[in-house]
Amino acid sequence: MGSTSAANHGGGGVGRRDLIKRSAALGLLTLPTAGFLSACASSGGDSQDKAKAGKKTAQNPLAVNDTAQMEFVLFDGGFGKEYAEDAVKIYEQNFPKAEVKFSATQKIQSTLQPRFNQGTPPDLIDNSGAEQMDMGVLVGKNQLADLTPLLDAPSYDDPDKKVRDTLRPGIVEMGQFDGDPVWIFYYAYTVYGVWYSQKALNALDEQYPETWDQMLAVCAKAKKKGIAGWTYAGKYPYYIPFSLYPMIGKVGGRDVLDAIDNLEPNAWKHPAVKACFEAYYELYKKGYILKGTPGLDHIQSQTAWAQGKALFLPNGSWVENESANVIPEDFDLAVSAPTGLDSSDRMPFGTIWASGAEPFVVPAKAKNPAGGMEQLRIMLSEASSKSFTAKVKSLSAYNGGTTGIILTPGLKSGQAALEKAGDNVVNPRIQDWYVKLQKEQIGVAGLGEMMAGRMTPAEAITKIQGFADEAAKDTSIKHYKHQ
Amino acid sequence: MQHGKYRFIVGFLAMPLGLYALFVVWPFIQSIYYSFTDWTGLSPDFKMVGLDNYTRMFDDKIFWKSLQHSLLFAVLLPLVTISLALFFSFMINVGGRRRRGGPVVSGVRGSSFYKIVYFFPQVLSIAIVALLFAFAYNPDSGAINSLLRGIGLDSVQPLWLGDPNLALWCVMAVLVWSTVGFFVVLFSAGMASIPADLYEAALLDGASRVTTFFRITLPLLWDTVQSGWVYMGILALGAESFAVVQIMTTGPGGPDYSTTVMVLYVYQKAFRDGQAAYATTIGVALLVVTLAFAAIVMRLGRRERLEY
Numbered sequence: 125m126g127s128t129s130a131a132n133h134g135g136g137g138v139g140r141r142d143l144i145k146r147s148a149a150l151g152l153l154t155l156p157t158a159g160f161l162s163a164c165a166s167s168g169g170d171s172q173d174k175a176k177a178g179k180k181t182a183q184n185p186l187a188v189n190d191t192a193q194m195e196f197v198l199f200d201g202g203f204g205k206e207y208a209e210d211a212v213k214i215y216e217q218n219f220p221k222a223e224v225k226f227s228a229t230q231k232i233q234s235t236l237q238p239r240f241n242q243g244t245p246p247d248l249i250d251n252s253g254a255e256q257m258d259m260g261v262l263v264g265k266n267q268l269a270d271l272t273p274l275l276d277a278p279s280y281d282d283p284d285k286k287v288r289d290t291l292r293p294g295i296v297e298m299g300q301f302d303g304d305p306v307w308i309f310y311y312a313y314t315v316y317g318v319w320y321s322q323k324a325l326n327a328l329d330e331q332y333p334e335t336w337d338q339m340l341a342v343c344a345k346a347k348k349k350g351i352a353g354w355t356y357a358g359k360y361p362y363y364i365p366f367s368l369y370p371m372i373g374k375v376g377g378r379d380v381l382d383a384i385d386n387l388e389p390n391a392w393k394h395p396a397v398k399a400c401f402e403a404y405y406e407l408y409k410k411g412y413i414l415k416g417t418p419g420l421d422h423i424q425s426q427t428a429w430a431q432g433k434a435l436f437l438p439n440g441s442w443v444e445n446e447s448a449n450v451i452p453e454d455f456d457l458a459v460s461a462p463t464g465l466d467s468s469d470r471m472p473f474g475t476i477w478a479s480g481a482e483p484f485v486v487p488a489k490a491k492n493p494a495g496g497m498e499q500l501r502i503m504l505s506e507a508s509s510k511s512f513t514a515k516v517k518s519l520s521a522y523n524g525g526t527t528g529i530i531l532t533p534g535l536k537s538g539q540a541a542l543e544k545a546g547d548n549v550v551n552p553r554i555q556d557w558y559v560k561l562q563k564e565q566i567g568v569a570g571l572g573e574m575m576a577g578r579m580t581p582a583e584a585i586t587k588i589q590g591f592a593d594e595a596a597k598d599t600s601i602k603h604y605k606h607q
Numbered sequence: 608m609q610h611g612k613y614r615f616i617v618g619f620l621a622m623p624l625g626l627y628a629l630f631v632v633w634p635f636i637q638s639i640y641y642s643f644t645d646w647t648g649l650s651p652d653f654k655m656v657g658l659d660n661y662t663r664m665f666d667d668k669i670f671w672k673s674l675q676h677s678l679l680f681a682v683l684l685p686l687v688t689i690s691l692a693l694f695f696s697f698m699i700n701v702g703g704r705r706r707r708g709g710p711v712v713s714g715v716r717g718s719s720f721y722k723i724v725y726f727f728p729q730v731l732s733i734a735i736v737a738l739l740f741a742f743a744y745n746p747d748s749g750a751i752n753s754l755l756r757g758i759g760l761d762s763v764q765p766l767w768l769g770d771p772n773l774a775l776w777c778v779m780a781v782l783v784w785s786t787v788g789f790f791v792v793l794f795s796a797g798m799a800s801i802p803a804d805l806y807e808a809a810l811l812d813g814a815s816r817v818t819t820f821f822r823i824t825l826p827l828l829w830d831t832v833q834s835g836w837v838y839m840g841i842l843a844l845g846a847e848s849f850a851v852v853q854i855m856t857t858g859p860g861g862p863d864y865s866t867t868v869m870v871l872y873v874y875q876k877a878f879r880d881g882q883a884a885y886a887t888t889i890g891v892a893l894l895v896v897t898l899a900f901a902a903i904v905m906r907l908g909r910r911e912r913l914e915y
Binding site for chain 1: 647648649650651652663741744745746747748749752764766767768769770771856857858860861862863864875878879880881882885
């Protein structure tokens with residue numbers, strides 16, 4: 125179960141797809157239960173007993189009431205809870221008179237949904253995991269507080285620098301839905317791409333391929349040695365986009381990805397999309413996909429890949445932690461930005477998908493929202509970020525914080541990939557804007573079928589475009605656009 | 608004391624009926640009420656939208672697909688499970704060869720051992736069963752494909768849960784495997800209460816095992832079979848099918864919607880998509896299907912009760 129940010133992000137949601145939660149989900153199921161939940165809906169009263177603002181000082185720029193209780197609910201997943209407990213201790217030191225109620229759970233939704241319905245949510249929530257509450261709905265129903273005061277507050281380490289200026293690219297934008305308010309703060313930073321063992325590539329006497337012809341050549345070479353080129357989470361094919369989307373961006377430019385996110389008509393019919401789909405389909409046609417892959421779940425595919433049965437795996441940076449127990453010591457884990465088609469691609473090699481993960485929110489109806497934000501400000505200090513990276517093998521939203529600690533191979537490689545990418549970081553939003561479209565429709569019913577060879581790229585594109593058009597027309601979901 | 612009779616009865620009934628109304632009937636009514644709203648499940652404000660959810664449901668292809676799968680479950684699973692369970696329990700209790708000096712009717716050799724073995728899956732939680740089978744169905748290193756390779760069938764390596772044509776059957780097989788034991792025990796208990804002299808008489812008349820099964824065992828066991836049928840149908844429409852589909856299948860519900868069932872759809876709408884009102888609408892449809900199923904089974908199965 126050691127997964128990390130897999131699930132924070134709509135796309136990797138299976139990371140914590142574990143037994144306990146699923147069986148627990150059973151209990152939430154039946155019609156009567158739905159009735160019980162709904163019972164809470166009508167009983168919801170507004171509680172207006174908010175904590176009074178405290179005194180605004182240099183040490184307390186958010187004017188936290190130093191006697192008010194602060195409640196923090198953390199998702200207890202692959203990142204564990206130690207990093208948050210450490211940050212809570214600092215809060216308690218800074219506000220010795222305030223009581224902090226900290227709890228960690230895997231069942232975010234079952235614990236907190238009734239409290240939202242009653243209007244008594246906690247002050248800070250790590251809304252993550254398999255039981256993540258739908259962000260679009262929370263935002264649409266005005267349940268979240270705008271985090272702009274936090275972003276404009278001086279940073280914890282340097283009073284001359286705003287928190288906003290200490291963050292990695294894309295973090296602030298990801299928290300926006302439409303317009304300026306920032307509803308969500310993504311604390312972890314995930315690098316998506318093609319994961320491989322440098323050792324395995326060395327054994328083939330190859331480098332990571334930069335063009336698709338080279339990719340096919342490497343796969344052909346591997347096949348001769350009885351190694352498959354690729355494998356992926358066949359049961360959750362929405363892992364394929366982790367390398368496919370940035371490839372589409374690289375081939376056709378950012379506009380293509382933006383058009384897809386905006387659900388524009390014919391966005392999927394763009395030649396770049398077609399070319400990339402055909403490139404991936406060729407992997408199947410030529411037999412470069414590990415046999416049986418469509419029946420493997422994410423753990424099984426990662427295990428097969430770690431055992432050296434396949435070279436490349438589309439995944440996110442949590443894979444290092446999640447598969448730590450099967451990745452051999454001398455594996456030399458590395459990540460690369462996706463291979464492009466050829467030199468006519470619109471963006472250079474190195475274009476990579478990286479984005480925030482592990483979403484923290486402060487509810488609009490929280491009693492002590494300033495306290496929740498102050499807690500986040502503490503977590504965004506260099507020291508807290510460093511301890512997070514060291515403990516959970518993941519980068520944080522804080523830009524930096526990696527000097528002086530020993531990075532694991534995957535983390536180091538991710539850091540290098542980010543440096544190589546520079547400004548060429550893409551961030552497709554479709555997976556947090558339209559979860560169902562991304563996972564169930566594009567992922568399972570589209571890409572999954574194509575990669576299993578049951579659909580041609582042209583058919584897959586038509587089908588996916590149909591799903592996207594349907595989503596664009598669906599009035600029951602909220603629609604978003606790139607600014 | 609006659610006048611106090613009703614008060615006495617009411618006194619006893621009030622508590623259980625009250626609890627039933629509060630915890631069963633009231634949530635049902637509420638769910639039906641919420642199916643006419645646009646409640647998201649994540650905030651306390653919502654408004655009435657009339658029949659919007661219902662018109663949407665009737666246009667929803669995935670809903671029809673899940674309904675179709677649920678109905679298939681409700682028809683096929685009880686049929687297969689109960690037939691198997693009847694066969695097994697007959698063999699365990701009645702089907703044995705007659706041994707010298709032994710009782711007139713007895714089970715096959717080692718029947719008490721089989722009884723325990725059949726019941727075994729019942730001890731495991733359905734979540735664990737589903738997880739174990741998910742491993743067994745792994746096309747790369749799972750038990751089933753390894754076995755096929757082991758006996759030289761290298762060319763037969765199905766994708767099982769990864770194949771839209773097979774996935775639903777794989778799921779059903781797991782449900783049959785995990786529930787058949789319960790019915791074996793249930794029917795065994797029923798068979799044990801059938802008087803042995805009926806069998807004795809039949810055997811003296813030269814009846815074969817098949818005849819004794821259809822002429823004696825099944826008619827005398829009919830009530831048990833009927834309630835078993837309803838119970839199994841409800842399992843197949845409800846929680847058990849949700850558990851296996853959610854844990855085992857691609858997506859879950861895939862590949863390409865080939866395994867989605869109504870309960871899974873309710874869950875996804877309520878807890879993934881934040882559309883609790885629409886989920887309750889599907890829940891109402893599921894309620895209708897379940898009630899219809901129970902009504903049909905009761906109606907078809909109505910027979911005169913045999914006294915013995």
